[in-house]
Amino acid sequence: MTVAMALMLAYTLLPLLWLVMSSTKNSDSLFSSFGLWFGHGFSFFHNVHEVLTYDNGIYVRWLGNTVLYAVVGAGGAAALAALGGYGLAKYEFRGKRAVFGAVIGAITVPTTALAVPTYLLYSKIGIVNTPWAVIIPALASPFGLYLMRVYAMEAVPDSLLEAARIDGASELRTFFTISLRLLAPGFVTVLLFTLVATWNNYFLPLIVLNNPQWFPLTVGLSQWNTQTMGPQTGATLDLYPMVITGSLLAIIPLVVAFLLLQRYWQSGLAAGSVKQ
Amino acid sequence: METSRRSLRPTARTATRTALALSAALALSLTAACSSSSGSKAANPAGGQTSAADALSTPTTLTFWTWVPSIQTTVDAFEKKYPNIKVNVVNAGQSAAEYTKLQTAIKAGSGGPDVAQIEYFALPQFALSKQVVDLTAYGAASLKSGYTASAWNQVALQGGIYGYPQDTGPLTMFYRTDIFKKLGLTPPTTWDEFATDAAKIHAADPTHYITSIDPGDAGGVDSLIWQAGGKPYQTTGSTSVTVNLKDTGSAKFAALWTSLLSKKLVDPTPGWTTDWWKSMGSGKYAMWIAGAWAPGSLETTIAATKGEWAAAPVPQWTAGAGASAENGGSSDAVVSTSTHKAAAAAFAAWLNSSTDGAASLNSIGLFPATTALLDSPTFLDQTFPFFNGQKANQVFADSSKAVTAGWQYLPYQVYANSIFKDSVGQAIANGSDLTGALGTWQSAISQYGTQQGFTVANG
Numbered sequence: 091m092t093v094a095m096a097l098m099l100a101y102t103l104l105p106l107l108w109l110v111m112s113s114t115k116n117s118d119s120l121f122s123s124f125g126l127w128f129g130h131g132f133s134f135f136h137n138v139h140e141v142l143t144y145d146n147g148i149y150v151r152w153l154g155n156t157v158l159y160a161v162v163g164a165g166g167a168a169a170l171a172a173l174g175g176y177g178l179a180k181y182e183f184r185g186k187r188a189v190f191g192a193v194i195g196a197i198t199v200p201t202t203a204l205a206v207p208t209y210l211l212y213s214k215i216g217i218v219n220t221p222w223a224v225i226i227p228a229l230a231s232p233f234g235l236y237l238m239r240v241y242a243m244e245a246v247p248d249s250l251l252e253a254a255r256i257d258g259a260s261e262l263r264t265f266f267t268i269s270l271r272l273l274a275p276g277f278v279t280v281l282l283f284t285l286v287a288t289w290n291n292y293f294l295p296l297i298v299l300n301n302p303q304w305f306p307l308t309v310g311l312s313q314w315n316t317q318t319m320g321p322q323t324g325a326t327l328d329l330y331p332m333v334i335t336g337s338l339l340a341i342i343p344l345v346v347a348f349l350l351l352q353r354y355w356q357s358g359l360a361a362g363s364v365k366q
Numbered sequence: 367m368e369t370s371r372r373s374l375r376p377t378a379r380t381a382t383r384t385a386l387a388l389s390a391a392l393a394l395s396l397t398a399a400c401s402s403s404s405g406s407k408a409a410n411p412a413g414g415q416t417s418a419a420d421a422l423s424t425p426t427t428l429t430f431w432t433w434v435p436s437i438q439t440t441v442d443a444f445e446k447k448y449p450n451i452k453v454n455v456v457n458a459g460q461s462a463a464e465y466t467k468l469q470t471a472i473k474a475g476s477g478g479p480d481v482a483q484i485e486y487f488a489l490p491q492f493a494l495s496k497q498v499v500d501l502t503a504y505g506a507a508s509l510k511s512g513y514t515a516s517a518w519n520q521v522a523l524q525g526g527i528y529g530y531p532q533d534t535g536p537l538t539m540f541y542r543t544d545i546f547k548k549l550g551l552t553p554p555t556t557w558d559e560f561a562t563d564a565a566k567i568h569a570a571d572p573t574h575y576i577t578s579i580d581p582g583d584a585g586g587v588d589s590l591i592w593q594a595g596g597k598p599y600q601t602t603g604s605t606s607v608t609v610n611l612k613d614t615g616s617a618k619f620a621a622l623w624t625s626l627l628s629k630k631l632v633d634p635t636p637g638w639t640t641d642w643w644k645s646m647g648s649g650k651y652a653m654w655i656a657g658a659w660a661p662g663s664l665e666t667t668i669a670a671t672k673g674e675w676a677a678a679p680v681p682q683w684t685a686g687a688g689a690s691a692e693n694g695g696s697s698d699a700v701v702s703t704s705t706h707k708a709a710a711a712a713f714a715a716w717l718n719s720s721t722d723g724a725a726s727l728n729s730i731g732l733f734p735a736t737t738a739l740l741d742s743p744t745f746l747d748q749t750f751p752f753f754n755g756q757k758a759n760q761v762f763a764d765s766s767k768a769v770t771a772g773w774q775y776l777p778y779q780v781y782a783n784s785i786f787k788d789s790v791g792q793a794i795a796n797g798s799d800l801t802g803a804l805g806t807w808q809s810a811i812s813q814y815g816t817q818q819g820f821t822v823a824n825g
Contacts, residue, residue, distance in 0.1 A: 121647040122670065297466065300456065312463070313433075313463070318638060330640070
């Protein structure tokens with residue numbers, strides 16, 4: 091058991107260690123030294139400088155784009171999922187089962203398969219090559235909706251809602267002042283899921299964005315990476331360390347987001363609030 | 367002082383004169399483009415084409431998709447010469463990533479570029495579906511004589527001309543002089559010697575190999591088959607193709623490399639990875655067989671090995687045969703959804719055909735497709751510090767001239783290459799029989815072709 095855990099730990103941490111170590115090397119050192127330890131020379135700050143300034147600082151722009159897509163897209167998706175999931179869990183209305191069935195069905199369609207039709211649709215309405223083309227699809231998270239429905243069914247007791255109604259609170263007020271707090275752990279879970287999904291989204295932005303000015307980090311870094319594979323034109327171009335250092339910098343915001351959101355990630359907030 | 371100046375002057379004058387003559391030739395060809403397009407306008411009024419001269423003097427903004435990072439300098443020179451045209455250089459991704467985008471944008475009818483860089487292996491696909499424009503109407507035929515035969519052959523497809531060659535990759539053997547010297551070997555001139563050397567190098571140090579072969583690179587294997595005289599893909603009509611990965615060239619390739627791989631004399635590590643570059647830098651590999659575009663990559667990535675490399679002709683199947691092939695290379699094509707086709711065609715023509723354009727492309731590391739540059743003494747006498755002062759361009763230019771004629775790519779080569787690793791790639795990785803694997807690849811290629819509506823004949 092311990093051995094298995096140790097192996098799992100190594101499996102998870104070794105690539106990260108490699109990434110950290112490699113980001114301190116220049117090309118020469120990268121290809122001549124041991125991967126999991128420092129090489130000769132310490133080029134980390136030089137690499138960071140190169141990453142941030144190459145091509146008029148396009149990397150910073152990509153980082154900004156990714157943050158925009160993640161905050162608006164993932165935040166919006168989590169909010170919509172919370173509203174929808176809560177509605178599906180706590181209200182009775184005609185066609186509820188059909189709506190839920192459609193959502194479950196939507197989970198099974200891979201986003202990759204939808205990318206090309208999405209492009210054609212967006213091209214018709216003229217939002218190809220704009221941030222909307224990435225943000226709008228990110229807003230719809232069927233899995234998030236499903237998760238929120240399941241969570242809301244358990245976490246928000248019907249009797250609590252009834253108590254609120256008796257006290258004269260409107261449905262909207264009940265949602266924002268009572269239910270949303272109870273839903274917080276589920277909401278944060280969905281937020282983290284959608285955040286990771288949007289942060290790492292590759293194929294859709296690749297298809298719908300042609301202008302590098304709107305690329306997220308995934309597409310931009312992959313473009314740098316493919317550029318290393320093939321004729322390298324321009325003698326000063328040393329892309330390998332830039333791809334590696336750029337990748338390291340790209341995961342930092344996600345790690346920070348996890349650390350910050352973790353403390354909201356507790357369950358059982360409603361325990362003892364009502365007598366069942 | 368006076369004498370040296372005098373001796374300089376005629377040379378400078380000759381150079382200017384050559385430049386003038388060449389630009390006059392280009393001007394003539396542009397005029398030819400003008401007259402031929404006005405001719406086709408009369409014949410085909412729906413085309414709505416304008417002449418190149420008109421197009422270049424009309425204020426226009428063109429979008430150019432390319433992944434060559436330093437190409438902006440060449441484009442700047444164009445914009446300076448034709449101030450009415452603004453060219454927006456967009457790096458929309460390289461190779462397959464770009465093609466996916468390009469096809470989607472063309473299908474949607476908007477969002478695509480006016481000019482796109484397309485590799486030779488992918489061009490037939492775009493040409494067949496008319497996603498790129500036949501440049502014959504813009505006078506492309508008159509520029510033919512400026513390009514090497516093999517480069518032109520890559521863009522003259524299905525009875526039209528679908529792009530201007532931007533760069534080529536004549537196959538070359540890059541080898542480590544220090545390793546060959548240490549073992550007392552001379553660089554192999556035939557594949558037999560190559561196999562013998564492979565055994566010697568591996569015997570001298572079991573962790574060392576003569577070279578690697580990339581299990582993910584269909585283009586690399588295609589080049590080796592091409593150099594062996596194979597012609598596995600032939601387009602016989604607009605919807606009919608022949609696939610024969612069992613022809614003589616393919617069979618020679620398969621027999622040699624199966625034997626090398628099964629004896630573990632070559633290393634099947636995927637190319638361009640950190641692992642692979644590490645081996646390239648450390649001397650684990652004694653050589654790299656690649657296109658003439660390789661020096662830039664070697665210089666920037668493993669700068670520490672400067673002076674230890676040299677370029678030599680690729681080994682021959684028959685001693686002294688002097689057969690070569692292309693590895694990589696790309697063209698600039700005008701996209702069918704462009705609303706400025708005449709200007710786009712004129713830009714692509716200038717970029718790749720004009721003396722200034724071609725020289726500028728070469729200065730940023732692209733290996734030329736134009737004969738004027740390939741034959742110019744300045745180009746041929748250029749010394750490469752990375753190759754210990756070798757005039758490597760001579761080796762590349764010879765290889766370029768020796769490219770075996772008649773090679774074709776399938777009109778769905780992008781897909782064919784993408785499934786390479788499932789069959790041949792696997793065989794390379796485990797050192798199993800390549801003949802069988804090529805057969806499996808061929809069946810998969812034929813099956814896909816049939817599904818796409820092609821009549822596929824198997825050789």
